[in-house]
Amino acid sequence: MPKIELAENTIQLIKDICVEFENKESELINVLHQVQSKLGYLPAEVQEVIAKELKTSVAKVYGVVTFYSFFTMIPQGENPISICMGTACYVRGAEQVLNEFKRQLKVEVGESTEDGKFSINCLRCVGACGLAPVVTVGEKVYGRVAPSDVKKIIAEYHHH
Numbered sequence: 692m693p694k695i696e697l698a699e700n701t702i703q704l705i706k707d708i709c710v711e712f713e714n715k716e717s718e719l720i721n722v723l724h725q726v727q728s729k730l731g732y733l734p735a736e737v738q739e740v741i742a743k744e745l746k747t748s749v750a751k752v753y754g755v756v757t758f759y760s761f762f763t764m765i766p767q768g769e770n771p772i773s774i775c776m777g778t779a780c781y782v783r784g785a786e787q788v789l790n791e792f793k794r795q796l797k798v799e800v801g802e803s804t805e806d807g808k809f810s811i812n813c814l815r816c817v818g819a820c821g822l823a824p825v826v827t828v829g830e831k832v833y834g835r836v837a838p839s840d841v842k843k844i845i846a847e848y849h850h851h
Contacts, residue, residue, distance in 0.1 A: 695736045702740055704729060709744035716747045719755055723762055732763045760815045768803040768810035770848045772796075775825040777816030784837070785824035789813065791838040792826075795845055808848065 708725045712718035722741055727733050733756050735749075742749040756762040760773075774780075774789045789800070792811055796804050803810035819825045822834025826844065833844060 695734055697736050697740070701730065701737075705737060705740045706744055709741065714745055716745045716751075719745060719747065719752065720759075723752075723756060727762060732766050734764055760812075763812065765801055765810070766803060769808050770828050771810050771812060773812045773814040773817075773827045775815075775817050775819075775823070775827075776813045777820065777823075779816075779820035780824040783823040787838045788824050788826060788836050788841060791841040792845075795841055809845070 705726055708729070709722055711725070712722050719741075722745065723733060726737060726741065730737065735753075738752045738756060739749055742752045745752075756764060763771075772792060774785055774792065776785055776789075789811070793799060796809050796811065798804055798809070798811055800811050800813055814827070817825055817827065817832070819832060819834060822832075824836050826833045826836045828844065828848065833840070836844070
């Protein structure tokens with residue numbers, strides 16, 4: 692991954708958020724939530740600043756970012772698509788649904804489409820197992836998604 696040069700004001704923004712939480716390592720998750728809501732994602736360079744400000748290791752910050760599926764290290768598309776890969780969804784064909792999204796949008800997991808409209812991610816269980824397989828697009832949840840539904844879901848967002 693190419694290193695991203697963080698702008699001064701971005702670094703300042705991260706520092707300010709850390710200060711809001713009194714630079715406490717115990718507030719790491721809250722800091723990460725705040726920073727991601729402002730920047731949209733948490734690349735390694737941002738994690739390094741947070742680690743320094745909270746006087747903790749980059750490894751610890753990275754561990755938290757990668758553990759919680761909510762956090763992302765890549766810029767999200769306008770409509771971030773997430774396919775749940777929990778057991779129930781997996782058993783009911785989530786992988787086929789994921790492959791169909793990849794085919795239609797011509798991107799891999801963790802990537803955004805060239806126009807920046809969509810990005811694809813896998814989620815751990817979202818807790819809606821009764822609706823398996825589950826797909827979320829932004830805040831919207833789609834249940835019992837079949838590969839044949841994928842085109843229709845994508846089309847809903849192309850008109851905006």
